[in-house]
Amino acid sequence: MEGDRTVSSHITDTTFAPLTVCSxxxxxxxxxxxxxxxxxxxxxxxxWKCEVVTEIKAVAMGARALLPSCRTxxxxxxxxxxxxxxxxxxxxxxxxxNDKCAAGTGRFLEVxxxxxxxxxxxxxxxxxxxVRAEKLSSMCTVFAESEVISLVARxxxxxxxxxxxxxxxxxxxxxxxxxxxxxxxxxxxxxGALNACLRHLIEAxxxxxxxxxxxxxxxxxxxxxLHGDLH
Amino acid sequence: MWxxxxxxxxxxxxxxxxxxxxxxxxxxxxxxxxxxxxYFDFVMSEVHGLRIKEIVDAxxxxxxxxxxxxxxxxxxxxxxxxxxxxxxCAGAEFALDEAENLLPRNTxxxxxxxxxxxxxxxxxxxxxxxxxxxxxxxxxKKKSYEIFRDLVSDLxxxxxxxxxxxxxxxxxxxxxxxxAARVEELSGRKIEVDALRKxxxxxxxxxxxxxxxxxxxxxxxxxxxxxxxxxxxxxxFYDDPVRFTESSNQLCNEIxxxxxxxxxxxxxGAPRILISGCPMAVPNWKLPTIIEGANAVIVGExxxxxxxxxxxxxxxxxxxxxxxIDNIVDRYFKIDCAxxxxxxxxxxxxxxxAKSYKADGVIHYGLQFCAPYQIEAGPVEKALEADNIPTxxxxxxxxxxxxxxxxxxxxxxxxxxxx
Numbered sequence: 001m002e003g004d005r006t007v008s009s010h011i012t013d014t015t016f017a018p019l020t021v022c023s024x025x026x027x028x029x030x031x032x033x034x035x036x037x038x039x040x041x042x043x044x045x046x047x048w049k050c051e052v053v054t055e056i057k058a059v060a061m062g063a064r065a066l067l068p069s070c071r072t073x074x075x076x077x078x079x080x081x082x083x084x085x086x087x088x089x090x091x092x093x094x095x096x097x098n099d100k101c102a103a104g105t106g107r108f109l110e111v112x113x114x115x116x117x118x119x120x121x122x123x124x125x126x127x128x129x130x131v132r133a134e135k136l137s138s139m140c141t142v143f144a145e146s147e148v149i150s151l152v153a154r155x156x157x158x159x160x161x162x163x164x165x166x167x168x169x170x171x172x173x174x175x176x177x178x179x180x181x182x183x184x185x186x187x188x189x190x191x192g193a194l195n196a197c198l199r200h201l202i203e204a205x206x207x208x209x210x211x212x213x214x215x216x217x218x219x220x221x222x223x224x225x226l227h228g229d230l231h
Numbered sequence: 232m233w234x235x236x237x238x239x240x241x242x243x244x245x246x247x248x249x250x251x252x253x254x255x256x257x258x259x260x261x262x263x264x265x266x267x268x269x270y271f272d273f274v275m276s277e278v279h280g281l282r283i284k285e286i287v288d289a290x291x292x293x294x295x296x297x298x299x300x301x302x303x304x305x306x307x308x309x310x311x312x313x314x315x316x317x318x319x320c321a322g323a324e325f326a327l328d329e330a331e332n333l334l335p336r337n338t339x340x341x342x343x344x345x346x347x348x349x350x351x352x353x354x355x356x357x358x359x360x361x362x363x364x365x366x367x368x369x370x371x372k373k374k375s376y377e378i379f380r381d382l383v384s385d386l387x388x389x390x391x392x393x394x395x396x397x398x399x400x401x402x403x404x405x406x407x408x409x410x411a412a413r414v415e416e417l418s419g420r421k422i423e424v425d426a427l428r429k430x431x432x433x434x435x436x437x438x439x440x441x442x443x444x445x446x447x448x449x450x451x452x453x454x455x456x457x458x459x460x461x462x463x464x465x466x467x468f469y470d471d472p473v474r475f476t477e478s479s480n481q482l483c484n485e486i487x488x489x490x491x492x493x494x495x496x497x498x499x500g501a502p503r504i505l506i507s508g509c510p511m512a513v514p515n516w517k518l519p520t521i522i523e524g525a526n527a528v529i530v531g532e533x534x535x536x537x538x539x540x541x542x543x544x545x546x547x548x549x550x551x552x553x554x555x556i557d558n559i560v561d562r563y564f565k566i567d568c569a570x571x572x573x574x575x576x577x578x579x580x581x582x583x584x585a586k587s588y589k590a591d592g593v594i595h596y597g598l599q600f601c602a603p604y605q606i607e608a609g610p611v612e613k614a615l616e617a618d619n620i621p622t623x624x625x626x627x628x629x630x631x632x633x634x635x636x637x638x639x640x641x642x643x644x645x646x647x648x649x650x
Contacts, residue, residue: 039635056643080636092647094616097640099626 062223076192318468452495457529
C-alpha cells in the first residue's frame with residue numbers, strides 16, 4: 001500500500017507447502033514491511049521479519065477502512081466463520097466463531113458444490129434459481145455430504161439441494177451472528193461474501209442490508225497493511 | 232511396588248514419558264521462575280514415584296487412603312482418622328477408546344479421563360486407594376459412577392444437594408455424617424474432637440497458603456506465571472498437606488521479595504486474564520499454555536482447581552464432633568459449583584476476583600459436554616460484559632486438534648484487551 005491506496009494485491013492458495021508459496025510471493029517484495037495473519041501467521045513469523053495480528057483484528061481494521069460506518073462484520077472464510085463487532089471508535093469488541101468443525105464455513109460450501117459437481121459460481125446461481133429447497137438436517141460437513149448423495153440418489157433436483165445447502169449454512173451463520181449484538185452498518189467479508197445466494201439468505205434472515213466490498217476476500221489483508229502503516 | 236499395585240507397566244511408562252515431555256515443554260521453558268517452584272517440579276517428577284511410595288508405606292502402617300474427584304469431599308474428616316486424601320487422575324485423554332466402550336462419546340473429558348486412567352491401569356492413586364469417593368454433582372458423574380463401581384475395589388457415593396436452602400444444608404450435613412461414619416468404619420478409628428479440630432487446622436493452613444499465593448498475584452508485573460500457580464493448585468490435591476503448606480508459604484515468601492524488588496515473570500503492563508469455569512486437573516495445561524504463550528498472564532483461577540476449591544476457611548470452634556462437622560458443612564455448603572441452582576454467588580465471585588487481581592478480562596473455560604458450566608457460561612458472559620469486563624468463552628476438551636483455533640481466539644481477545 002501507499003498511504004490509503006492499494007498498489008497491488010495477490011491471492012493464491014497456501015497449498016501444503018505454505019512457506020514455499022510465501023517465498024515466491026516475497027521475491028517480488030524485497031524490503032517490504034510485512035504483517036502476517038491467518039492460521040500460518042506464526043509459522044511465517046518464524047521465517048520472515050514481520051508483525052503478527054489475528055485475522056479477527058485484521059478483518060476488523062480492513063472493514064473499517066472499506067466502510068468507515070461499519071460496526072459489525074460477518075466473515076465467512078475457508079476455515080472459520082466469524083461475527084465481529086467493533087465499537088463506534090473502531091476498536092475490536094466482541095467476536096464469535098464457529099465451533100472446531102467446518103460446519104458453517106466456506107469449506108463446507110466448497111465440499112457441497114463438489115458433491116453436486118457445480119462450479120462455485122454456478123452453485124450459488126442455481127441455488128438462487130430454485131423455487132423450493134430440499135431440507136438438509138446435518139450441519140456436519142462429512143454427514144451433510146452423505147446426505148446430499150442420498151438426496152441425489154433419491155432423484156431430488158440439483159438446484160433444490162443446492163438451495164437447501166445454502167439455507168443450512170446461512171442458518172448456522174445467522175445463529176452465530178445473533179450471538180453478538182449486531183449493529184449497522186454490516187460488512188460481509190471473506191470469500192463466502194462472493195456467494196450471492198448466501199448474501200441473499202443472510203440479509204433476509206437479519207432483515208438488514210449487508211455491504212459488499214470489492215474483493216471481500218482480502219479485507220483481512222487490507223487490515224494488515226493498514227496495521228503495518230500505523231505501527 | 233508398581234506390580235504390586237497392579238499397574239500396567241508398559242502403559243504406565245508410556246504415560247510417564249508423555250507427561251515428562253509435556254511438563255518440560257510447558258513449565259521448564261518459562262523465564263525467571265521463582266526458585267520455590269523447584270519443590271513443585273520435584274513433586275510432579277515424583278508424582279508417580281516417591282509420593283506413591285509414601286502412600287504405600289503409610290498403608291503398611293495401617294493408614295487408609297481415600298481417592299476423590301471433587302472438592303466437595305471433606306479432607307478434614309479423612310485427616311481426623313489419620314487417613315490420606317488424594318485427587319485421582321482425570322486430566323488427560325488416556326485409553327479414550329476403552330473409556331468410550333463404556334461411556335457415550337458425548338461425555339465430558341474429565342469423566343472419560345478418569346475412566347481411561349482406571350481402565351488402562353496407569354493411575355497408581357486409584358490402585359492405592361482403599362476407597363474411592365464419588366459424589367453426585369453433575370448428571371455425567373452421577374450416572375457414570377454406576378459403571379465405575381465395577382472398576383474399583385470400593386466405591387462410596389456421596390449424594391449432593393442441588394440448591395442452597397436450609398433443607399439442602401441439612402441434607403449435606405446428613406451426607407457428611409454418613410461419610411464420617413463410613414470413614415470411621417473403614418479406618419477402624421473413631422473421629423475424636425481434638426483430632427478433627429487439628430485436621431480442620433491443617434486444611435485451613437493449606438487453604439490459607441493458597442489464599443496468600445492468590446493475593447500476591449495481584450502485583451504488576453506478575454511475580455509468578457499462571458501456569459506455575461495452577462501447578463501449585465494441582466499439587467494441592469496430591470501432596471502431604473503439611474509439607475505442601477510449608478512449601479507454598481516458602482514460595483510466597485520468595486514472591487513477596489520479588490514484588491518488593493519489582494521483579495516479575497511477565498513485563499509490567501502485560502494483559503491480565505482471569506480464568507473461570509471447569510477444573511483443570513493434571514496434566515490439563517492446554518488453555519493456560521496458549522494464553523501465556525500469547526504473552527498475557529493468568530492472574531487467577533475461578534475453578535475447583537483454584538479458588539473455588541480453596542475459598543473460605545472452616546471455623547474450628549466447637550466442643551463436639553457434631554459441632555465441628557456442622558462447621559465443615561457450613562464451609563463446603565458455600566462452594567459455588569455450577570451444579571447448584573441458582574448459582575448467582577459464583578458471578579459475584581468472578582467479578583470480585585477480576586477486580587482484586589486486576590484482571591483486564593475473563594476467559595471462561597468450559598469442558599465440552601459439561602452442561603452445568605457450559606449453560607452457566609452464557610449468563611456469566613453477558614453479566615461480565617455488562618459490567619465492562621471483557622469476556623471470552625472457550626469450550627474445548629482434552630484433545631489437541633483445536634489448539635490453533637483456540638490460539639486465534641485467545642490472541643484476538645488479547646488484541647481486544649490492548650485496545
